[in-house]
Amino acid sequence: MTALTITGVTKSYGGTPVLQGVDLHVPQGSLTAVLGPSGCGKTTLLRVIAGFADPDGGTVAFGNEIVFRPGRSTKAQHRKVGYVPQEGALFPHLTVTANITFGLPRTQRKQGSRVAELLELVGLAAELSDRYPYELSGGQQQRVALARALAPRPAVVLLDEPFSALDAGLREATRRGVTRALRAAGTTAVLVTHDQAEALSLADQVGVMRQGRLVQLDTPATVYSQPRDVDVAGFVGEAVLLPATIHDGQAWCALGTIPVTDSEHRGDAQVLIRPEQLRIHTTDRPNGVTARVREINYYGHDATIRLDLLPEGPSVVARVVAGQRLPGPHTDVQLTVSGNAVTYPATR
Numbered sequence: 001m002t003a004l005t006i007t008g009v010t011k012s013y014g015g016t017p018v019l020q021g022v023d024l025h026v027p028q029g030s031l032t033a034v035l036g037p038s039g040c041g042k043t044t045l046l047r048v049i050a051g052f053a054d055p056d057g058g059t060v061a062f063g064n065e066i067v068f069r070p071g072r073s074t075k076a077q078h079r080k081v082g083y084v085p086q087e088g089a090l091f092p093h094l095t096v097t098a099n100i101t102f103g104l105p106r107t108q109r110k111q112g113s114r115v116a117e118l119l120e121l122v123g124l125a126a127e128l129s130d131r132y133p134y135e136l137s138g139g140q141q142q143r144v145a146l147a148r149a150l151a152p153r154p155a156v157v158l159l160d161e162p163f164s165a166l167d168a169g170l171r172e173a174t175r176r177g178v179t180r181a182l183r184a185a186g187t188t189a190v191l192v193t194h195d196q197a198e199a200l201s202l203a204d205q206v207g208v209m210r211q212g213r214l215v216q217l218d219t220p221a222t223v224y225s226q227p228r229d230v231d232v233a234g235f236v237g238e239a240v241l242l243p244a245t246i247h248d249g250q251a252w253c254a255l256g257t258i259p260v261t262d263s264e265h266r267g268d269a270q271v272l273i274r275p276e277q278l279r280i281h282t283t284d285r286p287n288g289v290t291a292r293v294r295e296i297n298y299y300g301h302d303a304t305i306r307l308d309l310l311p312e313g314p315s316v317v318a319r320v321v322a323g324q325r326l327p328g329p330h331t332d333v334q335l336t337v338s339g340n341a342v343t344y345p346a347t348r
């Protein structure tokens with residue numbers, strides 16, 4: 001088990017920069033999610049860590065061992081990396097046992113106990129060991145892929161969107177099973193995803209990637225509640241962004257007067273409020289602003305309500321938990337804000 005440290009990594013393809021000075025430290029035994037839109041360089045970053053591609057500059061280190069620096073690169077097969085791709089990773093003509101032991105030295109392949117231990121670790125029944133991949137569900141296949149990645153006791157496990165091909169029901173259970181197994185094995189891991197809920201719910205730290213740069217690396221709670229800029233704010237969750245004037249630690253905006261987190265900020269600004277901070281009232285409130293319900297989206301566990309601030313203010317989104325009585329479309333309600341707003345420079 002070892003930490004992973006990437007410093008100033010750059011990579012271009014045909015003159016187009018894909019990684020632009022990426023710094024990332026993944027503490028030993030922890031899971032970091034790299035979150036970013038399609039094409040931002042996530043897979044390239046994993047490939048560089050694994051040694052499948054060399055960067056143009058920077059360093060990659062596993063613990064104290066530098067596995068890449070310009071002019072010197074440790075071959076992929078000597079890096080002790082486990083790789084779990086999106087899907088289709090298993091050899092279709094091999095049983096679960098043969099898949100798991102495929103990369104092990106011949107002497108270890110016969111050790112049935114290691115297979116049993118790995119199946120237990122990833123939450124699969126021992127009876128599945130003689131099955132072929134086509135006899136498994138997608139979620140079971142991904143767990144076998146993880147067991148295979150963990151079999152040689154790698155220093156680092158890399159997971160490239162490993163749950164994206166699974167349907168919603170299987171995805172949640174497989175996510176939990178896989179992260180539980182990674183933690184039980186004490187493995188240092190990097191998970192690449194474009195799904196913000198997955199990144200926030202599974203990882204110890206989240207790195208938000210944009211156009212080849214890691215623009216924020218923080219705990220899930222900090223990334224969500226203190227996003228570095230408005231683009232990160234919108235990428236990691238639904239955001240209400242409003243123009244505001246800040247003074248005396250308060251933001252004056254279309255939703256009234258709201259305390260701000262950054263007391264240094266003064267003058268024109270933009271403020272971020274999360275939809276769950278908005279409270280909907282059907283009776284008048286002293287600090288309430290009037291809004292008209294435009295649209296309701298019901299999700300079961302919660303609902304989002306789009307409202308137009310009256311008389312002609314912007315529209316905002318509120319999130320309400322299940323069980324709360326929802327106002328009907330086109331009704332007028334009062335809105336208040338709980339908690340603080342986060343401030344950003346005003347748009348020009």
Ligand SMILES: Nc1ncnc2c1ncn2[C@@H]1O[C@H](COP(=O)(O)OP(=O)(O)OP(=O)(O)O)[C@@H](O)[C@H]1O
Nearest residue numbers: 013014018036037038039040041042043044045194
């Ligand atoms: N071998 C390659 N040759 C040329 N261009 C490449 C190569 N690999 C990746 N790219 C380009 O680099 C950019 C980043 O690709 P990458 O696969 O790292 O993105 P990603 O964030 O993983 O995207 P996705 O979520 O869609 O998989 C893309 O514009 C892609 O076309």
